[in-house]
Amino acid sequence: MVVTLILVVLGLLWSGVILWWLLVTTEGVYLGRRVVILLYDLYASRYERTKAYEPLYEARFLAWPIQQRLKPNRAPMVLDVATGTARLPRALMQNPGFMGSIIGIDLSRKMLHYGVGRVAEWMDCGRVYLMHLPAERLPFPDNTFDLVTCLEALEFMNRPYAAIAEMIRVTRPGGWLLVTNRGGSDARLMPGKTWPREKARQIYTEKFGLLEVEILPWQDLYDLVWARKPGDSLPTRARPLEEVWLCPRCHTARMIRNENGYVCASCQRSFPIAKDGVIEVV
Numbered sequence: 001m002v003v004t005l006i007l008v009v010l011g012l013l014w015s016g017v018i019l020w021w022l023l024v025t026t027e028g029v030y031l032g033r034r035v036v037i038l039l040y041d042l043y044a045s046r047y048e049r050t051k052a053y054e055p056l057y058e059a060r061f062l063a064w065p066i067q068q069r070l071k072p073n074r075a076p077m078v079l080d081v082a083t084g085t086a087r088l089p090r091a092l093m094q095n096p097g098f099m100g101s102i103i104g105i106d107l108s109r110k111m112l113h114y115g116v117g118r119v120a121e122w123m124d125c126g127r128v129y130l131m132h133l134p135a136e137r138l139p140f141p142d143n144t145f146d147l148v149t150c151l152e153a154l155e156f157m158n159r160p161y162a163a164i165a166e167m168i169r170v171t172r173p174g175g176w177l178l179v180t181n182r183g184g185s186d187a188r189l190m191p192g193k194t195w196p197r198e199k200a201r202q203i204y205t206e207k208f209g210l211l212e213v214e215i216l217p218w219q220d221l222y223d224l225v226w227a228r229k230p231g232d233s234l235p236t237r238a239r240p241l242e243e244v245w246l247c248p249r250c251h252t253a254r255m256i257r258n259e260n261g262y263v264c265a266s267c268q269r270s271f272p273i274a275k276d277g278v279i280e281v282v
């Protein structure tokens with residue numbers, strides 16, 4: 001009887017540990033994309049509260065190094081993949097030297113909703129767009145952006161290589177990629193989802209053929225990875241969304257802005273702008 005009770009208690013404890021690992025430590029990534037996004041939807045308001053970064057810290061580690069790399073282009077076109085609550089768009093927009101525009105995409109609708117609160121003033125003037133869509137299929141033409149970023153997200157994606165390949169595709173030749181690589185002791189708790197520094201360097205240089213790969217320590221859990229797309233091209237510069245957005249359905253035509261949102265010039269499929277300003281694509 002006592003032995004049975006001990007076994008039941010141990011079984012319950014073990015199940016609790018496994019559940020915690022699956023849902024909290026690894027944020028659902030071993031359970032598939034839907035679970036990851038569901039958890040972000042549930043967690044969005046808390047995420048927003050816990051990630052109250054100092055503007056000076058954001059400027060020092062994100063905005064200033066970005067401006068340095070993109071120099072002398074002060075009005076670049078930036079894509080922030082898995083933008084969450086718009087941390088990167090805000091860091092850049094708060095910096096007076098940045099004159100560019102940013103498209104932030106994410107699959108968690110709630111994260112984007114809280115993101116609006118951080119960047120509404122720049123959404124109103126058409127310098128920031130937030131779009132609800134997945135990282136693995138980006139509806140933009142090849143070679144579109146001066147910089148593509150993806151912070152603290154690749155390890156939560158089921159197909160990180162597909163997302164990286166898409167990010168590189170839409171970066172212009174000679175443009176920059178800025179992503180994070182999860183490290184620290186936590187990384188060991190996510191087998192198969194994180195890469196040691198040297199493995200990350202090898203992936204970006206050998207598998208993806210990127211140049212000038214530089215991995216810099218950043219926060220407790222993350223390194224920043226800078227890399228450049230081979231080739232050379234003129235800076236693309238900031239443009240309105242409709243000039244770079246390809247219809248996610250027919251993939252051929254550009255989108256046209258109307259009073260409710262955007263409509264495809266060819267297949268006529270329309271994508272509304274929600275009340276909070278987020279563009280609904282999925």
Ligand SMILES: C[S@@+](CC[C@H](N)C(=O)[O-])C[C@H]1O[C@@H](n2cnc3c(N)ncnc32)[C@H](O)[C@@H]1O
Binds near residue numbers: 082086106152156157
């Ligand atoms: C830890 S948050 C990082 C958010 C933001 N980049 C930041 O630094 O604060 C991870 C984000 O990745 C998003 N995400 C995960 N998988 C995704 C996918 N396949 N496509 C688009 N977004 C995804 C989640 O919804 C979440 O907002």
